[in-house]
Amino acid sequence: MILRFRVPSVLIALCLAASITACTIPSLAEAWPHLYSESPSGTCSGPPEIYTMLPTPKKGYGLFATRRIARGTTIILEAPLVIIQPPPLTPGQGYEISKMLDSLRAEFAKLSPLNQKRYLALHAHMFPSEEGKETLMPILRSNAFNTGTGLGLFPIVARINHSCRPNAAYFWSEGLGRRVVYAGRNIEEGEEISISYIPLLKTTKEREKRLIQYGFRCECKACEASRGGDSESDDVRAEMQIMMDQLEAEALVPPGEGLMAERKKQGLLEDSLRLVEMVEEEELVDYYAQVYKLAAIMHGRSGRWKEGAEWALRSLEIREMADEYSDEAMEMRRMAPRFILESKKYMGEGLC
Ligand SMILES: [Zn+2]
Numbered sequence: 001m002i003l004r005f006r007v008p009s010v011l012i013a014l015c016l017a018a019s020i021t022a023c024t025i026p027s028l029a030e031a032w033p034h035l036y037s038e039s040p041s042g043t044c045s046g047p048p049e050i051y052t053m054l055p056t057p058k059k060g061y062g063l064f065a066t067r068r069i070a071r072g073t074t075i076i077l078e079a080p081l082v083i084i085q086p087p088p089l090t091p092g093q094g095y096e097i098s099k100m101l102d103s104l105r106a107e108f109a110k111l112s113p114l115n116q117k118r119y120l121a122l123h124a125h126m127f128p129s130e131e132g133k134e135t136l137m138p139i140l141r142s143n144a145f146n147t148g149t150g151l152g153l154f155p156i157v158a159r160i161n162h163s164c165r166p167n168a169a170y171f172w173s174e175g176l177g178r179r180v181v182y183a184g185r186n187i188e189e190g191e192e193i194s195i196s197y198i199p200l201l202k203t204t205k206e207r208e209k210r211l212i213q214y215g216f217r218c219e220c221k222a223c224e225a226s227r228g229g230d231s232e233s234d235d236v237r238a239e240m241q242i243m244m245d246q247l248e249a250e251a252l253v254p255p256g257e258g259l260m261a262e263r264k265k266q267g268l269l270e271d272s273l274r275l276v277e278m279v280e281e282e283e284l285v286d287y288y289a290q291v292y293k294l295a296a297i298m299h300g301r302s303g304r305w306k307e308g309a310e311w312a313l314r315s316l317e318i319r320e321m322a323d324e325y326s327d328e329a330m331e332m333r334r335m336a337p338r339f340i341l342e343s344k345k346y347m348g349e350g351l352c
Contacts, residue, residue: 051075051193053159059216060123062161062192069187072321075168076160076181080152081115082107082140100151104136118155125215142214145179147172154179163194163220164207169286170195171323182322184285194220200284201241203234222282236278243275244287247294255301265302272298289318293332296339305343312336 050073051063069075084107087099108119124138143158144151157170157179170181187193198210204226211218222233250268255261272295279291292315299308316332323329 053156056161056192058219059161061159063156063159065187065189065191065193067189069183069193071183071186074180074182075193076156077176077178078154078156078181079178080147081119081155082111083147083150083152084140085150100140101137104140108136119153122153122155122158123215125213145170145172147179148174152179157181160193160195162197162211162214162216162218164196164200164204164218164222165220165283166194166196166285167191168193168195169322171326173323173325175325180323184288185283196286200286201237201244203238233282236282240275240278240282240284240287243271243278244291244294247272247275247298251294251297265298269298269302269304289315289322289328289332292318293335296335300339300342305339305345309336309339309343312339 050066050069052066053061054064056062063075082104084100084103108116111119119139120135122139122143124135125142126133126135126138130138140151140153144153145157146152152172160168160181167183167185167187168181169184170179172178173180181193181195197214198207200207202210204223207223208217217223225232226234247268255265272291276291276295279287292311296308296311296315299305299311312332312335316329316336319326319329319332
């Protein structure tokens, strides 16, 4: 049997997981000092919890905001309960299950009885061939996330349900050894917190296929609208994928000179703005940083450095909100000042 695991489509920003406090993990306080406070007694404490776990009508448990959560706020920062190193990935297919089970059993055996209970309490989607068999692997398959080179199980993050129009995003922080979930947009009090388990620039049917391994049919607004005969979201997502691929490819090629090249640059600039508009209208928060970067590049190529710098700064803000140490954040930290400098040259400002 071949498996796939939840892979963040774009790695993207705290109430802390209940078990984490600032004093016991100083590096977290260093990374996010604004989230920690020191009481008069000298005892550190994290911020008040901003989510709660509640049962839902059709999706088991879910996490819900206990107050309004502003865009960019970290919601969860959780260490893996179990982490295993998978065998080599079969391109386009996944991991071979038989090679993983022994190491999973060994890691499970090392857990305390309480943690074993937490593991076994998670949802297990069983394939027909697995009925009546042990649930260790089905639980991992249904809930695990990539952790750099490994696969990890995060009992709190695992309770966050999927949406094809999620309000939160997440990434693995190698430096902290934790999975971080943050608000991709403002989340209202009482609203369910959602993330995406799959790439989202796909049609509803394609997304359904990818979600089979988790054992549910998504009933988010985007999926329900499509099933009700409204194909707009599907059409837009398919178009976004095509435009994204084209702009990413063009961004790697030198732009050239001459009349034809200028026309092409203008066309690509317009496409990049159209792509931003579509991604924002569809509220695909996972993709904002990526499309802002493309808009920056296409403006820069047309010599519109000031607008390019603004797009680059918007992309940088999201990358830093997610993980300021990521390669993507570093890339934007290099790009934005270059664009600002070019715009000042053009305006004749601020240069010696
Ligand atoms: Zn959906």
